[in-house]
Amino acid sequence: MTPEGWTQTLTAGPLLGIAAGAIAVLLLLIIWLRMHAFVALILVSLLTALATGIPVGDVVPVMTSGFGSTLAGVALLVALGAMLGRLVETSGGAQVLADFLIGKFGEKRAPFALGLASLIFGFPIFFDAGLVVMLPIVFAVARRLGGSLLLYGLPVAGAFSVMHVFVPPHPGPVAATELLGASVGTVLAIGVLIAIPTWYVTAYLYGVFMGRRISLPIPSILGEADEEATANPPSFGTVVSLLLLPLVLIFANTGLDALRAAGAVDGDAVWVQAFRTLGQTPVALLITVLVATYVLGRRRGRSGTVLEKVLDSALGPVASVILITGAGGMFGGVLRSSGIGDALADVLGDLGVPVILAGFLIATVLRVAQGSATVALTTAAGLIAPAVAAGGYNAVELATIVIAVAAGSVVLSHVNDSGFWLVGRFFDMDVKTTFKTWTVMETLIGVMGFGLAAVIFAIA
Structure with missing residues (x-):
């Protein structure tokens, strides 16, 4: 929030x-x-709030606003996700999935298998x-096969990252698509085309x-499997069904949004609102935890x-993951409220570079300045929208501009990005290793994504 007046x-x-x-401090x-x-x-x-001149009486509200808005999006997801993960882990379900993946792909291809599964899961979630x-x-899988956690963790984290940044129905690319007048279908097709090789x-x-x-041991943040419980582990189908349940609910919500936008269903209908509520991520995870408690527990x-x-x-x-992530959101919120991101974007916007490059650079500056990839993407798209509207670009060119802006929004994740702390703490890494x-990895994703988008733009 920016202080009123x-x-x-x-x-x-x-x-x-x-x-x-x-x-630096x-x-x-x-x-x-x-x-x-x-x-x-x-x-x-x-x-930082004091140094940038935010009125003293508004400093704490600005800080708590950034902290609270980040926790609103993270705390429920992390807490419920950790509960689900703990149930799957202690029941022996995680080991069942690990054994299946290793059996199908082999030990040497296990990181690829984990990443591929995450690409699929990452489409709606x-x-x-x-x-x-x-x-x-x-x-x-890491405990079973040994080696550094990075060997297995980075392909998974990277898979969710590329899908979240490049592919609708995630909020950043959807908002940028609307702001720049692109086709969601074209952005989806090109986004997937770019996301897979980039990953x-x-x-x-x-x-x-x-x-x-880098040798990174497997953390115990989710605990160890219970020997008594794992003597009779759940079936592979049961575990997969539980993991797919929140994805199905969330994806159904996405489908209803698309039907509502197309006018196929009445968005104000009670049944539509009820099903959309069930498909909201916190509710979908809550339902899954309740089902898992029965299926993996009482039954x-x-x-x-x-x-x-x-x-x-x-x-x-x-708890530490949640609080540090919220504090990272606080820092990013202070930077946004102080106007740092806007000032830097204005300077860059006056340089007269090509629109597709300008979108990438402005999004990069905003990302570095305030941390949020979604804020960087949507703000940069809004800044270049007039130039894009005047350029007479075709559908493919518009889609590649959306992808280029999205690529800039993921570059140089650092201490003002809640994702930086989320991954660092879950992987039990210090700041230097993160x-x-x-x-x-995030920078490589952004640079390669932009490069592929620029190539398609040039030949479109």
Whole structure:
């Protein structure tokens, strides 16, 4: 939120200096002084708000607004996803899936199999929700085969990332498609065409490369399997059905949205609203947790007391993930409210570069300045929309411009991005290792995605 009645008077130069200084101080506190990331993010957010001239009386509301809005999107998903993951892990279900994947693809192709499954899951489900659902399977495969977690984790995280950034029905590309007047169907087709090779090179091959160079042990954040419970593990079909349940509910919601937009159904009808509610990600995960509690618990003879302890044990380890992710959103919210992103985008927009390159660069600047990929994508699309409207581009060219802006919005994920903290904490990585792995992978995804979009734009 921007304080009511307040206008930023600083120019782009001082704002850029403050942003760079804030990030430098944050890294100094976390990496060199070993300050806890949650505390460091709150402190730097406070100092940044004051330095950029946000009125003193509005500093705390601005900070809590960024914190709260991030938690609203993350806390329920992470908590419910962790509960589901804990049930799947302790019942032996994760090991069942791991054994199946290894049996079908072989040990050497296990990272590819995990990534391929995540690409499919990532079509209807958001990045953070998909990641927490897949984590128990990733950890089980990694424990079974050995080696660095990065070998298995990066292909999975990268798969959800490319689908979230490039492919409708995810909110960023959908919003950019509407703002730039592109066809959703064309953006979907080109988005998938670009997402798959981009994932293979920048997530799968890069994950294999980094997995051989950085030894990262398997964290115990989701706990270990219960030996008594895993003596009679659930069937492969049962586990897959549970993991597909939230995806089916979410995808049904997406389908209803498409039908409503096309006028095929009445969006105000009670039954439509009811089914759309069931397909909202937090509700879909809640339903899945309830079903899993029965199917993996009570039906298999586990008492209510045992299940309550299992679910409770899932929340403690992820509390740090949730709070640090929220604090990262706080820092990004302060940067947005201070006008840093807007000032930098205005400067870049005056350089007179080609529209497809300008969209990529503006989205990159906004991403670096304020952290949110969706905000960067939609804001950049809005900034270049007049130039795109005046350019007379065909359907394929418009779609590639959308993809180019999307590519810029994923570049250089760092300490003001909630995803940076989410992946870093779930993988139990320190900040330096997260930069060397997650930040580099996200940047490679953005650069390669833009390169492929630019090639298609040139020949369209």
